[in-house]
Amino acid sequence: MTMKVALIAHDRKKEEMVNFVTAYETVFAKCQLFATGTTGTRIMENTDLSVHRFMSGPLGGDQQIGAMVATNDLDLIVFLRDPLMAQPHEPDIIALLRLCDVQGIPVATNIATAEILVKAMDRGDFAWRELVHKYKPGVDE
Numbered sequence: 001m002t003m004k005v006a007l008i009a010h011d012r013k014k015e016e017m018v019n020f021v022t023a024y025e026t027v028f029a030k031c032q033l034f035a036t037g038t039t040g041t042r043i044m045e046n047t048d049l050s051v052h053r054f055m056s057g058p059l060g061g062d063q064q065i066g067a068m069v070a071t072n073d074l075d076l077i078v079f080l081r082d083p084l085m086a087q088p089h090e091p092d093i094i095a096l097l098r099l100c101d102v103q104g105i106p107v108a109t110n111i112a113t114a115e116i117l118v119k120a121m122d123r124g125d126f127a128w129r130e131l132v133h134k135y136k137p138g139v140d141e
């Protein structure tokens with residue numbers, strides 16, 4: 001099964017995200033990638049990866065990714081947040097992370113956890129996500 005991965009980085013974390021995605025490009029090449037607007041653009045500019053880009057975060061991109069999380073349609077989220085800078089769309093960020101906990105979707109908010117999760121995904125440790133997709137209830141259930 002192709003893993004669906006969302007990549008999001010705040011401005012002062014975008015370089016770290018690009019370096020991270022570049023380092024694991026062969027792994028991410030096997031995934032279907034989603035990102036908030038600017039993060040996705042930066043990744044596509046610096047790699048050969050194709051990324052579905054949503055709106056920029058402050059304009060609703062976190063909420064669009066949140067909609068995929070709400071229906072359990074993402075298998076992994078790497079969200080490199082800036083812990084030292086207030087964001088105008090903080091409520092959207094909190095909502096996205098809350099929904100990850102509602103659905104039990106693996107989410108990394110720093111590079112150390114991101115590395116562990118991406119390596120685990122590449123090893124096949126995310127096979128349980130196939131069951132999630134198989135037995136996912138319909139939207140009206």
Ligand SMILES: O=C(CO)COP(=O)(O)O
Nearest residue numbers: 036037038039056057058
């Ligand atoms: O703000 C963001 C996440 O909260 C990221 O949005 P961009 O990728 O558009 O910069």
